[in-house]
Amino acid sequence: MENGGAGVGLISDKRAEGSGSSGQELRIVDLLYHFKVKSTKTGRGVNRHSLLLPAGTKVEADNGEPLGPSAAAVYRCNSQAELPPSSSSQQDSHCGFHSIRIVVHTILIKSQRHITKKCLPARTSPTSAPALPPSPPTSSRPPPRRCSTTRAPAWVSPSTLIAPSLRPRIINEAKADLATYLDFSPEQYEVLFMQGGGTGEFAASMYNLVGAWVSRQHAAVQKELGEGAADEAAVLAALRQRIESGLKVDYIVTGSWSLKAYQEAQRLLGPEYVNLVCDARTLSDDGKKFGKIPDESTWKLSKDAAYVYFCDNETVDGVEFPSFPKILEPKEDGTGGPIVVADMSSNILSRRIPVSNYSLLFFGAQKNLGSTGIAVAILKKTFLPPTLSQPSPALLRKLALPIPPIVLQYEIIAKNNSLYNTLSIFDVYIAGQVLKKLLATYPNGVDGQQAVAEKKAELIYAALEAHPEAYKIVPDKSARSKMNICFRVIKGGNVDEAEKAFLKESTALNLTGLKGHRSVGGIRASNYNSIPLEGAEKLAKFIDEFARA
Structure with missing residues (x-):
């Protein structure tokens, strides 16, 4: 045997x-x-x-x-x-x-x-x-x-799911269905299935977009030097000067996950190159809590940053951008504007997004797309060959810049259709089945799911707002997440005891998973796509009954 x-x-x-x-x-x-x-x-x-x-x-x-x-x-x-x-x-x-x-x-x-x-x-x-x-x-x-x-x-069986000959078909179908559902052009964007989750993409986005910036600067220096471009020492000197004076990556910090991404960029690239556009904690009374998105007029964006990064929905803190930031929008003719990167791990597939405004958006699959095990990156093809190639490891080493692990290099992953290394193909298959179900349920794509998500969130927020003596919604109304509804139970004045009672009674009704993230506490209702409208109605009813009891 x-x-x-x-x-x-x-x-x-x-x-x-x-x-x-x-x-x-x-x-x-x-x-x-x-x-x-x-x-x-x-x-x-x-x-x-x-x-x-x-x-x-x-x-x-x-x-x-x-x-x-x-x-x-x-x-x-x-x-x-x-x-x-x-x-x-x-x-x-x-x-x-x-x-x-x-x-x-x-x-x-x-x-x-x-x-x-x-x-x-x-x-x-x-x-x-x-x-x-x-x-x-x-x-x-x-x-x-x-x-x-x-x-x-x-064509699918337990054994064929892992057959090498079937993997490209599973991947290609999932890529096509994702483009159809989110309404973006596969001719302009490449879909990459990767490993490492959203945290891995914190590093991958920095490595690849800084590399793209270096490649553009390298080409500009060679053009500027003309015949002198043959002098490697002169090219390196000019590149180092541009790096010292112009390399910046911008981070908009509005919650726990964008903070982690900001810290990872500092760790890998160096704090001297990482610009904090805004820190939403400064808007809280104690300067430590997230709950609002700073007004765009206060943002301190770098000139010609390698990229601007933000997290579209903060699961821990219940903060979500209501729409794409106006200050980051491209010009009316569709050109110009900053290079924008977004983490959409927790609200992807739940609402329409202007994909063309992004150079890169990524998300872990585990919230709305499927199971744990894969991360998805949607990358504008102008960041890939033949338009643009990553700088060589030798050049990055001479410039004292970090060299990405090959499994995080978008160029390599795209060239191999996400199969450069062993991919968790079963998780891609699950994601593909989720997309097929969504397309069958909502023939008009993501707009149908968005209507359901908004209805569910409205029901829960309305129930909470109806009892201000019993509940306190954590984030500001202007930034409330439709995916992660965070609140405290203040009924009776003893928050700890009230929340214990709330969780105990809700669990008895099979309303589970309501405990807030361990770093902030409280109550969190995660309203992901898998939650049916009936589930939101049941929770809203319980919120009302608990407050009245």
Whole structure:
């Protein structure tokens, strides 16, 4: 018994090769589940029969001992004593036979398409195999049954989800559906599936957009020097001067996540190059809490910054930009304007966004797109070859600038259609299924989902506002998030006790996950796309009843 990788069990029927072998692999004489078996010839002319099992398959011997799927399990025997305890098979000149029971537990995917099983009576052993005495009973398990598996869509099965030939199709369909749903042009923007989550994109966005700035400056210096561009020392000197006087990255800090991104840029690039456009904490009474977005007239933007960064929705603090900042909009003719980067991890797919205003937007998939495991970057193609190439590591090293890890380099990821390194393709598949469901539910794209999201948020905020004596909404009304509704329970004056009671009673009604982020406390209702309108109505009703009690 052997195992393949990625949760695919591999069963072998092979005799040990060479007469000098000290042991023999046990021969499988009966497969009690009917699956397609692939037979190949090895280099030494030995038949090898492989049985591919679905991801998540659990394999057991007939004594109940688990044989996989994560660790290789090969029974070898030199004598009767080394056979598995449950075996009572008679020995032959090849050490003996042993029946293996394969128990398949199929994982159902929670989507509009499920993997289903149709179980049939147990299959008898092949007639070519010698008869075996029955194994003694070791458990109360029911008699073995064989299963045939049906799937939809036809081209997807548990094994094909990890097949290299199918990965591009899964990726390309998800990319196309994302562009359709958000209404942007695939000709102008590249969709990248990456790993590392939003936190990984804090670094990736800085590395790539600073690299793009350096490439533009390098081209400008070479043009400026003309024939002198052949002098490497002169080019480097001019570049260093431009870096010292002009390299800036701008950060608009309105909550915990944009603060983390700002701190990461300082750590990787150096604080001398990172400009704090505004810090929303300065608007609070104690200078420590987030809850408002500073007026754009107070923003201190750098001239010709490599990029301007903001987080569109702050999950911890319940702060969301109501719309794209006017000060960052391109000119009326669509040209000019700063290079804008946005973290949309928690509100992507929930409202229409002017994608053309952004050079880069990214998001983790786990809030509105699917499961954890992937991050998505939507990058303007003018930041990719042939229009623009990243500077070489050698040049960055000479300029004392950070060199990005290759798995965070957008140019490399785009060139390889997100498959430069091993991608969590199952998570991409889930994201693709979510997009297909959204497009089927809302034929007009994101506008339909936006209407539902706004309705849900209105219900909850209205219930809170109706009882100012019992609740205090944390963020300012001008910046309230529709995805993360943060509030405190002040009923009775003892906030801690009131919130404990609120959480206890809500949990009893199956209204769960309402506890605020550990860094700020309070109550937080996360109103993501997966929350139905009925769920928001139920929460609004409870908010009202708790206040009246």
